[in-house]
Amino acid sequence: MTIKNAFYAQSGGVTAVINATACGVIQAARQHPNKIGTVYAGRNGILGALREELIDTNQYSDEDIAALRHTPAGAFGSCRFKLRSIEESRAEYERLIEVFKAHDIGYFFYNGGNDSQDTAHKVSQISETMGYPIQCIGIPKTVDNDLPITDFCPGFGSVAKYVAVSIKEASLDIASMCESSTKVFIMEVMGRHAGWIAAAGALAQQEEGDAPHIILFPEVAFDKEKFLSKVKHCVETYGYCSIVASEGTHTGDGSFLAASEASVDAFGHAQLGGVAPVLANLIKGELGYKYHWALADYLQRSARHIASKTDVDLAYQAGEKAIEYALEGLNSVMPAIQRLDNGEWGFIPAPLKDIANVERFMPKSFISEDGFGITQAGRDYLLPLIQGEDYPPYVNGQPVYVKLAHNLTPKKLANFDI
Amino acid sequence: MTIKNAFYAQSGGVTAVINATACGVIQAARQHPNKIGTVYAGRNGILGALREELIDTNQYSDEDIAALRHTPAGAFGSCRFKLRSIEESRAEYERLIEVFKAHDIGYFFYNGGNDSQDTAHKVSQISETMGYPIQCIGIPKTVDNDLPITDFCPGFGSVAKYVAVSIKEASLDIASMCESSTKVFIMEVMGRHAGWIAAAGALAQQEEGDAPHIILFPEVAFDKEKFLSKVKHCVETYGYCSIVASEGTHTGDGSFLAASEASVDAFGHAQLGGVAPVLANLIKGELGYKYHWALADYLQRSARHIASKTDVDLAYQAGEKAIEYALEGLNSVMPAIQRLDNGEWGFIPAPLKDIANVERFMPKSFISEDGFGITQAGRDYLLPLIQGEDYPPYVNGQPVYVKLAHNLTPKKLANFDI
CATH class of the missing domain: 3.40.50.450 (Rossmann fold)
Structure with missing residues (x-):
């Protein structure tokens, strides 16, 4: 040679x-x-x-x-x-x-x-x-974890861990405050077409009722009424509602939520981006709950x-x-x-x-029946990666x-x- | 007794x-x-x-x-x-x-x-x-670090560490991508009236030219032209520009850059959020640079x-x-x-x-002359806390x-x- x-x-x-x-x-x-x-x-x-x-x-x-x-x-x-x-x-x-x-x-x-x-x-x-x-x-x-054949893509395991740890911590924060202050927290994560990263948030759940209470996947068409009803249920049941939302969350007709509320900022430029603020405003407007939201962006994929x-x-x-x-x-x-x-x-x-x-999407079998969480199969797949x-x-x-x-x-x- | x-x-x-x-x-x-x-x-x-x-x-x-x-x-x-x-x-x-x-x-x-x-x-x-x-x-x-007499407030040291570590990591990310993609990254942090948290981002700098290149404090009135000129300078000099922005960044007349969705909490404080997208759109509109932005919100103060x-x-x-x-x-x-x-x-x-x-504000002596960074005195104060x-x-x-x-x-x- x-x-x-x-x-x-x-x-x-x-x-x-x-x-x-x-x-x-x-x-x-x-x-x-x-x-x-x-x-x-x-x-x-x-x-x-x-x-x-x-x-x-x-x-x-x-x-x-x-x-x-x-x-x-x-x-x-x-x-x-x-x-x-x-x-x-x-x-x-x-x-x-x-x-x-x-x-x-x-x-x-x-x-x-x-x-x-x-x-x-x-x-x-x-x-x-x-x-x-x-x-x-x-x-x-x-980090998108969307290559076929390989069990997972290096980079995804770490972003999964970041999202699981971060939403666990932020949910403890809102749980402390919810009685007299913020009732809804939304963390927006990457994933334009596949919900792998958002799904990892579910690893923070250990018992029934644990946060995050709602996960929004690009694989599941966003249903406004169903979503608001679930938020309301969580606030009434647990005192607060913790949400992980994929940036790619979209409605049944395929339009991204993040693009739907384009507004013009103080400098006259169209303000785009952020499914989290759209959801937050929706919740505030329809249910009146005080909210906080975070958008992790590069923080999630660089968090060595x-x-x-x-x-x-x-x-x-x-x-x-x-x-x-x-x-x-x-x-x-x-x-x-x-x-x-x-x-x-x-x-x-x-x-x-x-x-x-x-492009490998999340199997349907990983998403829970109501579309807001993951199944045991999804959990079994994800947990070893973190x-x-x-x-x-x-x-x-x-x-x-x-x-x-x-x-x-x-x-x-x-x-x-x- | x-x-x-x-x-x-x-x-x-x-x-x-x-x-x-x-x-x-x-x-x-x-x-x-x-x-x-x-x-x-x-x-x-x-x-x-x-x-x-x-x-x-x-x-x-x-x-x-x-x-x-x-x-x-x-x-x-x-x-x-x-x-x-x-x-x-x-x-x-x-x-x-x-x-x-x-x-x-x-x-x-x-x-x-x-x-x-x-x-x-x-x-x-x-x-x-x-x-x-x-x-x-x-x-x-x-986390606001704004109590008098005490050298610092417990809670602040940890959010300072979170911000310093996170902006260092995200800046490595954008540095990797800037040649053919994103050129500006903005991380929005807490701090309505005092820029302590934003200042901590500067701890990520070790050598001349290190990110973050710009810090926006509530203590310094936002000057659009000066800001854009600095962003342009950084992109042309370092290939990218990394920014830490206080949620309380405001213009000379006192209006918050992110005031569009202001609501008021039980203490009568305006609830802020979203100076990063405003800055991002400003930069895109005026300079044409591709951007990413993150809003850490609760993630920063719960990051145990x-x-x-x-x-x-x-x-x-x-x-x-x-x-x-x-x-x-x-x-x-x-x-x-x-x-x-x-x-x-x-x-x-x-x-x-x-x-x-x-309420204790950051001493003026901690903010660099151009208003976009911290001085050695600021660094000497902050570094022991992380x-x-x-x-x-x-x-x-x-x-x-x-x-x-x-x-x-x-x-x-x-x-x-x-």
Whole structure:
């Protein structure tokens, strides 16, 4: 086996644990210097390859690479850029081959969600259609948890833990105040098309009556009357009502709640966004309850301080496994997480063609009959994903996250217009 | 010294550590059974006294009381209820005395912020003006950090840590994405009149250029042009702009940026929320940058999972100290935290008359010249408050928070209309 260099890049929305995957890739590669030469990280995802903006990861010490394991977000920069097909955009693929050749790259690792696995799949076809030998391994990552085949997507376990812990804490807050003050709390979470993240809020429930009392999924059409009736019931029964709402909550005709109450702010700009304030105003208007609402946004997917150890471990192992697959000569696969009967986890190589552009929704069987909660099956699926804590080190009261300078490898090629 | 019972209650907005104070009060009282008999907790603050809704804390095991130390929010319920003066509402004071007499209560501990210390102060005057012997000790609590005399208010240190950690993490997220996607992130935090909480975001900065790049304080009038110019500068210099905005951000004429949905709480305060979307739309409209925003709301003040150990320890000690003052025969005082030269902390008994209704704003010397950051003096003040981590225990991936059943002591008196 000749020594070839590797290209690794991070793509799409980042997570609390995507750098743990980078750590797994780089640490595993460093154990095989006779097979894998330099690991180049792409600056800002696939754009780094197209622009020949390569970061030689040998510039980083073992300590810095180890610190990636506990550092959230994308240390090498990410991007939202979707490669078109080879037929549509042959020039981009020729550019990739040119860059790969110039830097002797034989392994391509792409770490991302749906669109990114599609990109990885397209790149993997280069060997066959364009004759340049490259082994392409996709590595799963997305808080949306919507990749098929893999049991879950690294990044999701940590956002699930964040949402479960946060709604538990905020619900204790409102429970303390509800007698004479706020009666409704709404936490808006990510999930435009799939309700995985919102569903995780249900893990905060331990006994009948525990918060959150209502979960709103994109999979269930919002029914105003049914919703208000449930809110009223909760306030009358428990004294308060705690709600987790997906950003993608929409009505039966498909229109997002967050877009329905566009108003103009003090500066004359249309004010969009936020299903939580729409729900809050609805409740205030129809039921008169005092409310509070939170919108977690990036806080939820970057919250490395409360990451799930299970998620961190599997994000790391997915990176290691990608190297293993590459060394085994595989191409066009993604390490997919398997839940084993003994409570452990394993991986299988899943074909990228079966993953690219396939979006996995929550099974209907995970959503309770009234549409406002999850079933035991849903709970059984979710609970293992938030197991264990994996705190970052702290100095002076703050987590120590590594920042890697993006010193680029000298370019060998002319510029390329994207 | 005869044995007298004690009344303890939690008041106003709750925090991640107010139960640690309850733990300190009850554990310390249990060590002096020859002086303090039963500690009755008021159900929902002072309302529990007026309604004779008393919770005998002897019903809880030592383990349950110990667990209060790591449980956020108010285990006995809180309230937003402000006692009027004795002249205005003599009947309420007579009722208090009636309840105190009926349950042999000689100590009154009230755990809260500005309005609550005012209530404590009024109750403390009962001895003098109405002849019923009661020792009244206020205990500081408020995430707003706006009580005078005390170095800081328990609850603030933990929200400060939450904000610093969260904005650091979210800023890493946006830094990863900014090249091809989101360029501005805004995190809205609490603080109607004082910018203490927003200021804590600055602790995430370690080097020149570090996020957050802009902090908006209620103490500084919002200047649209100056703000937009700074946002543009940050995006052009650092690639992105990370902002922490106080909910109380307002223009020179005093109008809140987020005043559109103002309603009024029981204390007569405007209920705010949503300065972040206003800023986001302003930036989008004027500069065209893609944005994300988060509104932490209750998440920030209930986040026991990332509490400051310093804050937890001092919240606990404030409870212990309140018992100590009571046993020393003090009345109408509050244990005020003192920062000692050796890096340690101490307490002094501060007169409630000097605390009630006095609101402490951030010193001007803590705010940087351009109004968008903090000075070294501000940093020196804030940094000690977030030192140390104090994680709650976890079972099955979730923090274990204690829930105390509110079994009420049998009433001896007729109902009282409030």
